[in-house]
Amino acid sequence: MPPEARQDPPPGAPPPRHLSLTERARLGPVTTAVALFCAGLFLAGNLQPELFERGVMAPDEVWGGELWRLLTANFFHVNFLHVAFNVLWWWTLAFAIEVRFGGARLLLLTLATGVAGSLAELAFVALDYPGSVGLSGAVYGLFCFGYVALRPLGGPFGMLFGVKNAQVFLGWGLLCVVLTVADVLPVANYAHGAGALFGALLGWAWSQHGLRRLAFSGAFAALLALLAFGGLNPRWTSRHQAFLGSRAFDAKDWPAAATHFEAVLERHPDAHWIRANLALVLAQAGRLPEATAAARALPESYLATLQGGNQQIIAWLRSGELEAHPEGRSGVGSPP
Numbered sequence: 164m165p166p167e168a169r170q171d172p173p174p175g176a177p178p179p180r181h182l183s184l185t186e187r188a189r190l191g192p193v194t195t196a197v198a199l200f201c202a203g204l205f206l207a208g209n210l211q212p213e214l215f216e217r218g219v220m221a222p223d224e225v226w227g228g229e230l231w232r233l234l235t236a237n238f239f240h241v242n243f244l245h246v247a248f249n250v251l252w253w254w255t256l257a258f259a260i261e262v263r264f265g266g267a268r269l270l271l272l273t274l275a276t277g278v279a280g281s282l283a284e285l286a287f288v289a290l291d292y293p294g295s296v297g298l299s300g301a302v303y304g305l306f307c308f309g310y311v312a313l314r315p316l317g318g319p320f321g322m323l324f325g326v327k328n329a330q331v332f333l334g335w336g337l338l339c340v341v342l343t344v345a346d347v348l349p350v351a352n353y354a355h356g357a358g359a360l361f362g363a364l365l366g367w368a369w370s371q372h373g374l375r376r377l378a379f380s381g382a383f384a385a386l387l388a389l390l391a392f393g394g395l396n397p398r399w400t401s402r403h404q405a406f407l408g409s410r411a412f413d414a415k416d417w418p419a420a421a422t423h424f425e426a427v428l429e430r431h432p433d434a435h436w437i438r439a440n441l442a443l444v445l446a447q448a449g450r451l452p453e454a455t456a457a458a459r460a461l462p463e464s465y466l467a468t469l470q471g472g473n474q475q476i477i478a479w480l481r482s483g484e485l486e487a488h489p490e491g492r493s494g495v496g497s498p499p
Contacts, residue, residue: 187258193266194257197273198250201238201298205246208239215239220281221294223406226395237277239296249298256305259323263313264369272365276304279361279387280354282394287353290401290431300354304362306332311366332359361387401427405437412440417448435465442480443473455480 188195208215220236221229240246261269280300284292309324336359339350361383368379397403408423424441427434438457445454458480469477 191258191261191266193269194254194261197238197257197270198254201240201246201250201253204238205240205243215296219294219296220284222285222288222292222402223409225281225285226403226406233278233281234274236281236294236296237273237298237301240298241296245297249302252302253298253305255323256302256309259313259320260305260309263320268369272304272308272362273301275365275383275387276308276358276362277301279304279390280351280358282387282390283353283357284351285394286390286397286400288397288400288402290405290427290434292402293349295351295354297351297354300351300358302358303332303336303355304358304365306362307359308362308366311363312370313366315370357390401430401434405434408437408440408444412444415447417444420444421448421450435461439465439469439473439477442477446476446480451480455483 182190204214204218208218218232218235218239220232225232240249257269257273260272264272277298277300280303281295283300284295306324306328309320310329313320314324315321336352336355339348339355340352342348343350343352364379364383364386368376368383371379398407404423404427408420408427411417411420411423421441421444424437424444427437428441431437438461442454442457442461445451445457458477461477461481466474466477
């Protein structure tokens, strides 16, 4: 007798446990497309480093108007282990969600939690923040979405989004915090937290009906709007103060630039690149005694990193020989 034809699972049903790659691709086209997209970008970013630089979530560039980085950063990765780990979890979690809720909702969930993670990183950005990439914020969003919306269904969903995997995600998240605090490995912990929160909110919203769905959807939208406002204008962070100082420097608004740089130095007196910029700003503003004091406070080891005209101006200030300041100099350095 001919073998029985394999039938697709009914909409919303858990997928069979053993599927070929071709069958998984057919049943989960969005899952497959995003996984391949991440792998392709990883290869392209290694071959064309400028492509990677254009996609990374760099705070100054985002605040300067390159908002696409909030999204693109989620699909770039630093190294093979980074992309392999994230894509493996994505492949596992996203497929179950796509089978249950469809590709359109999976894509919306991924974009929303990924952008929320990027905004959270900006809202609490450190002065020396180097930028971030990776799908892990969205992956945390997928898991928390599934924990809320799919775990109660039991069966394969209950196992995939159950307590054991929740312990894995929680343990990994805590380890990442420890590694970051110990200055061993910088991890986008705020992205993990925001992705988890917004994934759970969408899980509650899409598993409810009527007024409860409306309430959770409203909470999601309100929190995302609040996070967007905070991430795009985080004046409470030293990094954003430094950004505003640099913008004022470029505009030759010396009083404003000095105010922003001085505010940063109150919190970070060892931020030498800020002090160097402050010295130049004060020199441009004609406040030479203060400029000289700022320049002399710079350590010798930092002076060797300066280049061109800025190095000469700082040297003149330190020697006390600068009596007239040149116009139109650009700022010194950038965060290490």
